[in-house]
Amino acid sequence: MTYLITGYSAICIARGLRPGGRLLACDVSEEWTALARKYWERAGVEDRIDLRIAPAAETLAALPDEPVIDFGFIDADKTGYPQYYEALVPRLRAGGLLVLDNVLLGGRVVDPGDPATRRPAHVAMRELNETVLRDERVESVMLPVRDGVTLIRKR
Numbered sequence: 776m777t778y779l780i781t782g783y784s785a786i787c788i789a790r791g792l793r794p795g796g797r798l799l800a801c802d803v804s805e806e807w808t809a810l811a812r813k814y815w816e817r818a819g820v821e822d823r824i825d826l827r828i829a830p831a832a833e834t835l836a837a838l839p840d841e842p843v844i845d846f847g848f849i850d851a852d853k854t855g856y857p858q859y860y861e862a863l864v865p866r867l868r869a870g871g872l873l874v875l876d877n878v879l880l881g882g883r884v885v886d887p888g889d890p891a892t893r894r895p896a897h898v899a900m901r902e903l904n905e906t907v908l909r910d911e912r913v914e915s916v917m918l919p920v921r922d923g924v925t926l927i928r929k930r
């Protein structure tokens with residue numbers, strides 16, 4: 776199994792992996808991941824995490840095309856979410872789960888008429904939320920917990 780995540784969430788996911796499970800963490804910051812690695816080691820999960828320092832879009836594009844991912848978690852640059860979504864959904868196994876964090880951006884994605892909500896991140900997230908809603912490949916539910924979380928299950 777392959778999983779995608781980094782940071783504190785990586786520890787939580789890595790602890791829940793089945794024997795032989797692997798977690799693929801995508802990040803661009805050597806500085807932040809050096810700190811994360813220290814905590815992964817302290818938590819005893821560093822041997823389950825495959826960290827790739829490169830833009831996530833490049834890392835995802837290099838993955839096999841066939842569905843090999845059971846679980847993905849996106850908590851990254853908001854303007855990149857649409858690209859990450861499109862790279863991950865075809866690679867999710869049937870029944871696989873994709874979790875998108877921060878899908879409400881403090882509620883700013885629900886009012887496109889407000890000039891304060893026209894930033895690229897707000898526009899990208901609003902468009903992605905519409906894409907997910909209309910995507911026949913998946914079933915989804917958006918939870919208004921904290922800053923919004925969308926759970927997406929591949930059909």
